[in-house]
Amino acid sequence: MLLRTVYLSLDPYMRGRMSDAPSYAPPVEVGDVMVGSTVSRVEASHCAGFAVGDWVLSQSGWQESALSDGKGVFNLGARLEHPSYALGLLGMPGFTAYMGLLDIGKPKAGETVVVAAATGAVGSVVGQVAKLKGCRVVGVAGGAEKCRYAVEELGFDACLDHHDPALKELLAKACPKGIDVYFESVGGVVFDAVLPLLNACARIPLCGMIAHYNDSKLSPGPDRTAQVMGTFLKRRVRVQGFIIFDDYGSQFGEFQQQMSAWFAAGKIKYREDVVDGLEHAPEAFIGLLKGKNFGKLVVRVGGETA
Ligand SMILES: NC(=O)c1ccc[n+]([C@@H]2O[C@H](COP(=O)([O-])OP(=O)(O)OC[C@H]3O[C@@H](n4cnc5c(N)ncnc54)[C@H](OP(=O)(O)O)[C@@H]3O)[C@@H](O)[C@H]2O)c1
Numbered sequence: 001m002l003l004r005t006v007y008l009s010l011d012p013y014m015r016g017r018m019s020d021a022p023s024y025a026p027p028v029e030v031g032d033v034m035v036g037s038t039v040s041r042v043e044a045s046h047c048a049g050f051a052v053g054d055w056v057l058s059q060s061g062w063q064e065s066a067l068s069d070g071k072g073v074f075n076l077g078a079r080l081e082h083p084s085y086a087l088g089l090l091g092m093p094g095f096t097a098y099m100g101l102l103d104i105g106k107p108k109a110g111e112t113v114v115v116a117a118a119t120g121a122v123g124s125v126v127g128q129v130a131k132l133k134g135c136r137v138v139g140v141a142g143g144a145e146k147c148r149y150a151v152e153e154l155g156f157d158a159c160l161d162h163h164d165p166a167l168k169e170l171l172a173k174a175c176p177k178g179i180d181v182y183f184e185s186v187g188g189v190v191f192d193a194v195l196p197l198l199n200a201c202a203r204i205p206l207c208g209m210i211a212h213y214n215d216s217k218l219s220p221g222p223d224r225t226a227q228v229m230g231t232f233l234k235r236r237v238r239v240q241g242f243i244i245f246d247d248y249g250s251q252f253g254e255f256q257q258q259m260s261a262w263f264a265a266g267k268i269k270y271r272e273d274v275v276d277g278l279e280h281a282p283e284a285f286i287g288l289l290k291g292k293n294f295g296k297l298v299v300r301v302g303g304e305t306a
Contacts, residue, residue: 109134
């Protein structure tokens with residue numbers, strides 16, 4: 001079948017595909033199409049189960065159209081209210097937030113949850129689900145506008161700017177009972193501020209380290225491995241990395257049902273940052289690694305109508 005790309009998702013993992021350092025997936029070779037999830041429309045089909053006009057979730061990559069034999073393509077149906085949501089809230093990032101928080105973080109009512117990259121595709125969902133579970137939620141985000149949004153729109157109890165030199169002191173004030181769950185997506189100064197506040201038996205879903213994706217060598221300064229590992233040991237902290245579809249793929253249906261119901265009931269809010277034109281994808285992707293996006297970053301590649 002012939003698929004026409006309507007929305008292309010831009011995600012931090014793509015940085016790893018542009019590097020030949022060892023990773024859980026091989027890099028994209030020079031000359032290949034850059035990988036990426038898309039929401040596309042079927043323009044012509046000889047594949048059973050796919051008709052012209054259907055919306056599909058596909059791995060078409062950074063291109064305007066793609067030929068597909070249907071393998072790994074998910075039919076979303078002919079009518080969709082929010083087609084691009086399949087790349088965010090109802091897709092991979094929402095699923096990452098849901099499983100990482102609930103299965104690894106195991107938040108209990110009354111506990112304090114700190115979430116990094118708090119207004120992004122993953123973080124905004126982590127914080128809202130933690131609120132639904134009755135937790136105190138403190139976000140960390142880049143800039144006053146994002147922090148205001150996290151509190152006023154997403155309902156977090158507090159949100160702190162990671163550019164503030166007083167982050168450590170401010171985080172300690174915002175977490176008077178310490179931190180029970182830290183949803184880690186960033187590393188850097190955010191992790192440094194969190195470490196001293198971790199409670200006994202705290203959990204850290206280790207989702208990402210975006211502050212370090214552009215690093216090409218070890219950060220300068222003393223080796224702090226012993227201090228960090230010693231803190232984990234003494235406070236009996238559980239840290240678990242995860243790669244969402246490798247670890248939880250079989251639970252995607254369950255997640256979609258629950259998240260769609262929460263969204264329909266107005267319990268979860270969702271914000272997108274839509275960039276127009278495939279030619280702007282590289283610039284938008286570079287911006288993602290610097291916090292220029294505000295909400296889930298997608299590129300509108302073509303028009304929605306068939
Ligand atoms: N393990 C998995 O299976 C899995 C799956 C999906 C995503 N992830 C990870 O989850 C994290 C969030 O992904 P996302 O798709 O939701 O992206 P996102 O949060 O929508 O966008 C990335 C955000 O990261 C923050 N950031 C970028 N550079 C930073 C820096 N140097 N220091 C502090 N914050 C920085 C920025 O927010 P601020 O402006 O607020 O700083 C930026 O908006 C990433 O680490 C990603 O790799 C992991």
